Amino acid sequence: MHQAEIAAAQAYIRLMAATRAALADPNGAPLYMPLLTSPMEEADEALRCAGLTGNEDRLFALVRDLQPSLTGSDR
16 A cells, blocks of 8 residues: 555545544534535545546545544454
8 A cells, every 4th residue: 555545545534534524413414514525626636646546446445444444344
């Protein structure tokens, strides 16, 4: 795993955390959803830089390596 791949997986993990936080309160979700723009842009750029755009299998394998609990592979 090289640095660009690690950065992409980390950006994806941050995006998932931000999304979960935004959706945790259904009443506040419309207010918080615009806050996801920055993490989405970060993840998109990191995926492009790592050559992972369109390669979800590789991305999810990297995410599992970094944070198994996010993908449920620790069950």
